[in-house]
Amino acid sequence: MGDILNRIYEMTAFQAIIDNPGFLVMYALAFVLLYLGIKKQYEPLLLIPIAFGVLIANFPGGGMDVISPDGAGLVHFDKDGQEVARNIYEMSLPEIAHDLGVMNFLYSALIKSGLLPPIIFMGVGALTDFGPMLRNLKLAIFGAGAQFGIFAVLLVAASTGYFSMQQSASLAIIGGADGPTAIFTTIKLAPELLGPIAIAAYSYMALVPVIVPLVVKLTCSKKELSINMKQQDKLYPSNTVIKNERALKIIFPIAVTTLVAIIVPSAVPLVGMLMFGNLIKEVGSSTSRIFDAASNAVMNSATIFLGLCVGATMTVDAFLNLQTIGIVAGGFLAFGFSIFGGIMLVKLFNLFSKKKINPLIGATGLSAVPMASRVANEIALKYDPRNHVLNYCMSSNVSGVIGSAVAAGILIAFLG
Amino acid sequence: MEDNLSFALMLMGVGLATVFTVLLLVIGFGNLLIKMVNKFAPEEEKPKQIASKPAAAAALVDGAVQQAINKAVEQLTGGKGRVEKIVKL
Known part of the structure; x- marks a missing residue:
């Protein structure tokens, strides 16, 4: 029973958030931007999607964050339980979607391409x-x-x-x-x-x-x-x-x-x-x-x-x-x-x-x-x-x- | 850092000069276009003339009403449609 509870706890994002309280700052920022967009009507067409993007990108394990490559163009991610480093500029779009998630796919295809x-x-x-x-x-x-x-x-x-x-x-x-x-x-x-x-x-x-x-x-x-x-x-x-x-x-x-x-x-x-x-x-x-x-x-x-x-x-x-x-x-x-x-x-x-x-x-x-x-x-x-x-x-x-x-x-x- | 600063200064000079040049050219070009359009196409193209007043329509409605109907049809159909007959229901 304790093992199951432990695994349920590990499934959630609680521990990662406790380990890195910076996530809480990002949630606060997302909420402020959402408030400004929804309530104050400040550029709502863009601030609301941006704020929601901030929110969903900062849930550990959610896989919706855009991963920034290091100076050599390498991105580090977990694959089959192992940490892998690959040059993002050599990855095809399907590989990016599969290994880094849908948001990285969208980012590479629509934003990084300058489209x-x-x-x-x-x-x-x-x-x-x-x-x-x-x-x-x-x-x-x-x-x-x-x-x-x-x-x-x-x-x-x-x-x-x-x-x-x-x-x-x-x-x-x-x-x-x-x-x-x-x-x-x-x-x-x-x-x-x-x-x-x-x-x-x-x-x-x-x-x-x-x-x-x-x-x-x-x-x-x-x-x-x-x-x-x-x-x-x-x-x-x-x-x-x-x-x-x-x-x-x-x-x-x-x-x-x-x-x-x-x-x-x-x-x-x-x-x-x-x-x-x-x-x-x-x-x-x-x-x-x-x-x-x-x-x-x-x-x-x-x-x-x-x-x-x-x-x-x-x-x-x-x-x-x-x-x-x-x-x-x-x-x-x-x-x-x-x-x-x-x-x-x-x-x-x-x-x-x-x-x-x-x-x-x-x-x-x-x-x-x-x-x-x-x-x-x-x-x-x-x-x-x-x-x-x-x-x-x-x-x-x-x-x-x-x-x-x-x-x-x-x-x-x-x-x- | 000094290299960066002198490069930024150069970029400022070149950048502002280019933006001014482009907008001055846009203004010059715009004025030229206005003169050319005024010379070669001085009248706004009128949508196709509506056919001469249908006799039946003329009998049923006065000129102002018919003109309003014609205008509405013109606007709705982008100048393609025309009033052929006005019938009182």
């Missing part, structure tokens, strides 16, 4: 309207200023000596405020940091309503925030009139893809898929079926697997270390610097231009579409209830998506 982020970008493209950007094309340049955070934090992280250049770049790309871009870059440059970087990226994106007002308050005056864009448009009207927006919206994604592909080919997986998704949206009824698939079924499926797999990389060993703290701090800095960079570029522009621009348009240069624009619009309305800046902000906001994808392409090209 899912471009698929999600396709869905994002299908949900993006480039209309506001085309109507206020000049404002798109402020999307470039807001990439400052990426390169500033790359410099800071590299100077600490605590992160390698590849790791620094993966951490810095959080400043692009674009989850799929951050994940894509990290897969290519520092896959061992995927979990904490994805969590930091999505957490800060969810905190846009807190971070943007904070940086704006620290850097902008009341006078600047009261600049009424419509009044400025009346004072200095634009010469550009769009006579056929539909035709323009169809040609635009094709032209941008060609342009970016020639200048930064490594950004094509992201920008190309973003523009493809947008093209099938703009073509209209003749592609409505694939548009529907790209923006719903395909994107939603990709989001589920991306979230679960990213969560499953966050095991005790991979997460509970000083690097994670560095990533959390560095990610915040990157976000803050990006908003700051966009604002400063507007201020610089205002020094030389008669037509003044509200600095909030620079603040929204960091992707996070459309939440950053909505937040900026709310701030503008506080200073002037007639100053609706949403459409103007959307221009720099959407160009920020292109800007961060290009920045990612540059980092991958130089460090990959």
Whole structure:
């Protein structure tokens, strides 16, 4: 009887959890993320799958954790009661599924291969309207200023000596405020940091309503925030009139893809898929079926697997270390610097231009579409209830998506 | 570490310059596209013209109502469908 009870006890995860209390920290983290996703509605479509991935990956014996290879590419696992070490890069997908479990199979096939982020970008493209950007094309340049955070934090992280250049770049790309871009870059440059970087990226994106007002308050005056864009448009009207927006919206994604592909080919997986998704949206009824698939079924499926797999990389060993703290701090800095960079570029522009621009348009240069624009619009309305800046902000906001994808392409090209 | 720092500085310069260049080109290209589209395709393609008002329909409903019905059918069928007959039930 005692033997049976002993074997039942060994079957459970209790002893492993008692031996390594770090698991309890991971459960707490998973519960906090689930709370934020479910109750607070912070990026629920991604935080909930990620949080659940964290939870199921950290039950000892469950076999749902993504095993990180060591420096030589070796993974260690139990097979028929013996510890085996194999080079994961030489294992076929069926072998990975059989020996390491279904989550490692999904991770290798969908994440490590770099498949899912471009698929999600396709869905994002299908949900993006480039209309506001085309109507206020000049404002798109402020999307470039807001990439400052990426390169500033790359410099800071590299100077600490605590992160390698590849790791620094993966951490810095959080400043692009674009989850799929951050994940894509990290897969290519520092896959061992995927979990904490994805969590930091999505957490800060969810905190846009807190971070943007904070940086704006620290850097902008009341006078600047009261600049009424419509009044400025009346004072200095634009010469550009769009006579056929539909035709323009169809040609635009094709032209941008060609342009970016020639200048930064490594950004094509992201920008190309973003523009493809947008093209099938703009073509209209003749592609409505694939548009529907790209923006719903395909994107939603990709989001589920991306979230679960990213969560499953966050095991005790991979997460509970000083690097994670560095990533959390560095990610915040990157976000803050990006908003700051966009604002400063507007201020610089205002020094030389008669037509003044509200600095909030620079603040929204960091992707996070459309939440950053909505937040900026709310701030503008506080200073002037007639100053609706949403459409103007959307221009720099959407160009920020292109800007961060290009920045990612540059980092991958130089460090990959 | 100094090597890393100088490399990161170089990457910052190259990276920001490239992002600015790409977005400036996007703006330039966009303006060019707007001009070309305005010149070569200035009018939005109208969905196929609905056939001339059916006589029976004209007799049954006034112009505004018929126009609303035509618009609804156009929208629902993506411009492919057309109203041939309106019958009062």
